[in-house]
Amino acid sequence: MRKFLIGLGASLLAIGHAAAEPAMWKASDEDSEIYLFGSIHLLDKGAPWQTEALDKALSLADYYYYELAMDAEAQALMQTLALQYGTAPEGKTLSSYLTEEQKTAFDAAVTSYGMSPATLEPYRPWLAYLTLSVVSVQAAGFDPASGVETIMMAQTDDEKERYFETAEQQIRFFADMPDDVQAKLLVTVVEQIEEGPEVMTNMANAWRSGDVQTLDEIVNDSMADVSDEVYQTLIVKRNKAWVEEIRTLMEGDEEAVIIVGAGHLIGDDGVPALLEAEGIKVERIQ
Template structure:
């Protein structure tokens, strides 16, 4: 709870979050704005469990505010993608023995035989890691629900909203095929040695995302692709390449929700930090209801107190006033309204002869 003492004729101006409740936890959602436009950035995961739905209410509220959706890449071109995978799944020269140890290859041969797949020594490391991940973790684990991006894509299509993409599907797949052999072998061994552990790790990662634990997200973002911003296929490099598109959205009359993997939101090359560096206002939005009053001013001629109020989108807020803070029954409802994503100015009758006025924004369900 925060109390602002205003040493003017209005007495004590009262500002609080949920009146006696601690600060709300943030969501994996940012609002980015300049003088006359704004967008939303949502850090997502690309696969979920059925129990992870429904998503946080604040995400749906933000989506209701927008005119369009942008996601990482269009992966609906299945034939082109399948052909691309086939073209890049094999060595043009050489075999897996030049990148994987003999013991790993022996384990792989056993797995292929037991799983009913045909082993080829010309499979690329990234393909082997992806195949095992698909068969042993994704198909066997509880990750059967659509990811966040797919969920919003389906909703955008239902609403007839425009859908745009930050990069081509080929760039997204190049990111996958650029997996270093040592990382691919590490992934293969982890799955072969303990498929359940891989499932547990993924469950844990989704749990951390659900709790909006940005620090955990940053910790779990592997650096294998992150040779730094110089590498256009690294997370940092891709973020930098997306900036021009994000600037265009901020210059558009339409308001967009941009949904990308949570890994693109963390660190000094995360999208929120890059945009803040460029001078945009970047706010990480809270999940829980909140109301914040600010900038109280008295219009003596009109006998009005003006104050700004802003809060969690979609929440219903009561503006209450009191002349005696010591009396909990003295609060009276002055107005009730629903927050949008814009700051609102409210005007409350106020007489200079009053000794004090107390104002609060209180969230109601």
């Protein structure tokens, strides 16, 4: 059974309202402290997750690093680029990327959310996948306006915000995948919808409780099971690029908080582990 639901930052949900302590790490050297906090991009409104440790780190930081800018201009650009890279070439439709059985299951999933499958026919599989992923999550009552980045960006100084990636980079992580890999992603989200919300609930609970081992199994191991190319593209290559930027940042004497998708901070390929492999002191503080 495939267990994950990929978004542009891997994990997507948090469910419930009990006290939470999502995992956080601190990387440090003689004159730098870099805090690493894993984000969830869509949350149910009002679910608590900020802690004293996170608030303290935010109050000390010189800079705040996010995956991507999320203001109105950035979101408009993302939508433009999604259509630019996500529209099927002339003579192709979404159905042409799927088997007859897969298309039947996809149509049923889309219809269950009150959508017409015909509206997605002009899309390449990766864009149909992301569209269906977001629709299914929002239908369950979760909202990007309550997500970690949205909340954090409202609290952090715009002039001190920095971003690891551009909108085009994030779009092309998906758009540059081979068509058959894109189709696997689409089939996977359809299968997860058929299985119900249990997997998402387990993932959310693992994040909220700081259970990184379970989160790694649900998100990263399952992603690799679907396609190693997806895992390498969405997790490993990006983590390695971010580690290089963090190393450069630590050459100065500044403090920073890095807020990226939780899937990027866990497991052997996670940013904390890669930093440790570079000889940088890393400790989990929450």
